[in-house]
Amino acid sequence: MKLTRRILMGAAAGSFILSAGAATAQQTELTFWSWRQEDKAFYQDAIKKFQAKEPNISIKFETYAPENYQTILSTALAAGRGPDVIQVRAYGNLETIATPGYLVALDKNNVPELANFPEAALAAETLRSDGKVYAVPFAMQTQLVVYNKKIFKDNGLNPPKTWDELMSLAQALKAKNITPFGNGTATAWQNETIVGGLLSSMLGKQFEEDIVSGKANFTDARFVNALAKLKDVSQYFAPNFTGVDYPSSQQLFVAGRAAMFAGGSYEVANFKNQNPTLDLGVFPAPVLKAGDQALVATYYDGGYAVNAKSEKKDAALKFIRYLATPEYGTAFTNTLKNLSPIKGIKIEDPITQEVAKLTENAMSYLMLVRFRYQEPSGSVLLQSNVQKMLAGQQTPEQAAAEINKGIATYYKPFQK
Template identity: 35%
Template sequence: MRRSTMLAPWLLALVTTGVLAAACAPSTGADDPAAAGGSESQAGEATDAAGDETTGAAADETTLSVWSWRPEDKAAYKRIFDAYEAEHPGVTVEFKPYLNTEYNTILATGLTEEGGPDVAQLRAYGQLQPLVEAGELTALDGEVPELDDFAPEVLEGAKGREDDKLYGVPFAVQTMQIFYNKQMFDDAGVAEPKTWDEFVAALETFKQDGVMPIATTGKDTWMLPILHDTVAATRYGGQEFQAALQSGETDFTDPDYVASIEVVDQLKPFLPPDVAGVAYTDAQTLFTTGKAAMYPGGSFELGFFRTQAPDMEIGVFSVPPPPGSPVDTPLVPGWADGSWGVNADSPDREAALELVRWMASQEFGQQFTDELGQISAVPGTEPTDEVLAEIVDAYAEHPAPYLLLVDYRYGEPMGTDLMAEGMQELLLGKAEPADVAKKVDSGIAQWFEPQGG
C-alpha cells in the first residue's frame, strides 16, 4: 500500500519563510591530436611531450546525453546547459527531447541498450517504479548531498517504492489552474470569476460573441485527467476525499466523484468543436494566438505561453466550487513533477553524477525557474514571474493533490490512464459520467487495497 502524498504544508512553509518566495549515445569525443599538435614540424622530446599533452586533453572531453519529454523546452535548456559547460571545461551536454506521448517507451528501451542517455528526465511516483525495479537507474543516496535539503514531500516522487532509495533530483512542482487572456476578458467585459455562476456566465459571453471559451485537447488523452482536476477537484473534495479513498471509506463511484465528472460533461459546449480530434499542440496554439479565451492546464505551460505569445497579458484563476461541492473555496491541485536520474549503464557515470549534483543546486533551480517559468523544486529559488508567484500563493492557500497521479499510478491499469480513456469516451458521447467513474474504480480495484480495507 502506498501512502498518500500532499505537498501543501511544505510549500506553505517555504512561502511563509521566504525560502521559496513563489514556491543517442553516451559518448566520449576527442579532436584529432595530430591536427591540434602540429608536432611533425618540431623535433626532440619537446615534440613528444606536446603530443602527449594534447592527446590527454582531448581524452578528457566528455559528451553527456540528457533525455527529456519536453521538446518545447529545448531552447531554454540549451541556455541552462551553456552555463554548466562554461563552468565545466571539457564537458558538452546534449539535450535530446522526445514527444511526451512516446517518451516512456523510448526511455525504457534506451536505458537497456547502447546509445541510451547518461542523464534522463524521470516520471514521478508510480511511473518511476518500473525503471527502478529493472535496475536501470543509479541510486543517488550519498551521491548527491544537496538532496538532504529538499522537502521530504518533494523527494517522495523520486523514490523507489520497495527500497525507499532516491533515484532522481526533483526538478519541479506543478499545479493546475485556468490561464486566461486578460485583453480578451477586458474586450468582452468579463471579470475574473469568483463564483461558479460567474464562471459559467463568462463562458456563455465568449460563446455568444463567437469566441472559443476554452482551448483544450481531447486527442492527447494524457491531458484529460488534468482537465478534470482543474475544473472539478473542488467538486469531489480534494484532500478529504483523498483520505476517504485511502482508508476505504469510499471509492471512485462516490456521488461526489461522479458529480465531478459531470462538471466536465456540462462544460462540453464551451470546448473546441470536435474536441476529441484536437491535439495538445493545437490547443496550445488556439490559446497563444488569441482564438480561445481560456486554457485549463498545468503550471508547466506558462513558460511556453510566454515564449509563443510574449505580448499576451496572461492571468490565472482557480475554478470556483460548482454547486454541491463539499468545500467552499477553490482548490489548486498539484504534484511533485519528475526528476533527473543517472543511467546505471552510463559509461560516463561520474560526469553524469556531477551534472545531477549541479541540477540540485540553487544555481540550476533559479535558472530553471527563470528560463522555463516553472516552480523549481530546489530549495532557495524564487520565481521572478508575477503570474508564477500568484500560482504558488494560490497553491499554498488552497492545496489539493493531483489525485490519480500521486496515489494511483503504482499498479496497472493506472488511474490517470483509466480517467484519460473514460474522459475521451465522455467527450465523444460514448459514456456517461457514472460509466467513467465505474471504469476508474474497477480498474484501480485490480491492484489497490485501502489501508482500512
C-alpha cells in the same frame, strides 16, 4: 650551443604535446537524454554554465519524441546501453526503470544537494519497494485555468471564484460569439488535465484523503457530482470539441479566439512563445460554493538520473548535483516559466509568482500521483471514461463506476 638549444626546444615541444594529450585524455563526454525538445536551447545554455565550472566534462544533449521516449529509453537500458544522464518521469513511470536496477540510487553522500528539495518532491522520485531516491526532481506542475486578460477586460469580466460564476461568465462570452474554453477532448490525456484544472476545488483535499485511506471510492457522490458539473460546462468548450485535438485546442487559445484554457501551468510559456502579445492570467478551479477552499492540482514532473551501467558515473553525478542547485533552479524557473521544486529559487516572472502562490493550497493531481503504478492505470481509466462521458456515451455515474472498477482490480481498499 646550437645543438643544445635544439635539444632543449625539442624537449619543451615534446612536453607540450604530452601535456596537451593528458588534458585531452581527461576530457569526459556525457550523453544526456530528454523528451523536452522544446527546452533544448535552455539545456544547452545550462550545459555551458556547468562546463564553465567543470571544463573537463562535456555533455551531448539528445531529445526524443515524448510519446516514444519511455519505450526508447527502456529498450536501451534493458540492453545495457542508454545515456549517462537520463531525464526520467516520476511516480509509476519512474518505477518501471528503477525497479530493474537501471538507475544509480541517490543519497546525501553522492548528491548532498538532495537537501535542497521538499520531501514530497523526493517522494515522487523514490522507489516504493526500497525507499531510495533515484532522480533529482526537476519541476512541479500545476493544473489550473489560464485566461486571456484582454478578453476578460474588454468584456468587463473577472476571474470566477465559484462554479456558478464560471457558468455565468462562460454563458456571457458565448453570447458575444467568443469561445469560452479552447479545450477539446479528442486527445485522451487532455481529459485528465481538464479534470485537474476545473474540478480540484470541488473534489477537495478530504476526498483525496478518503480515497487513499479507503473510506471512499470513485463512486462517491463528490466525484460523480463533479463529473456532472464537468459535463455541464463542456457546452462551452471549443466548437465540436470531441473532435478537437490538443494542438488544435492550443492554437485556438493562442490565436486569441478563446478566453480560457483548462490545463497546466506549463502551457503559459508555450502560449507566450507562440504569441508574445498575449496578456495571460491564471486562476484555480472554482469552488462549489462561496467559502470553500480553492485548490489547484499539483504533481512533480520528473527528474534527472544516472545510468547504473554508465562508465562515467562520477562525472554524471557532478552534473546532476549542479541540476540540484538553487542557481540552476532559478534559471530553470525564470527561463521556462516552470516551477523548480528547489528551495531558495528566485522567481522573476509575475505569472510564475502567481502560480507559486496558488500551489500553497493544493491537492494531488490524483490519478498520476496515486494510481499510475499498476494496470489499468488510473490516468488511462479517467481519460478514456471522461472522454466517453463528454461525448455523450456514458453518464457521470457510469464513468465513475468504470473508473472504480478498473482500480479495484488491484487496489485493496476498494475491494472491501
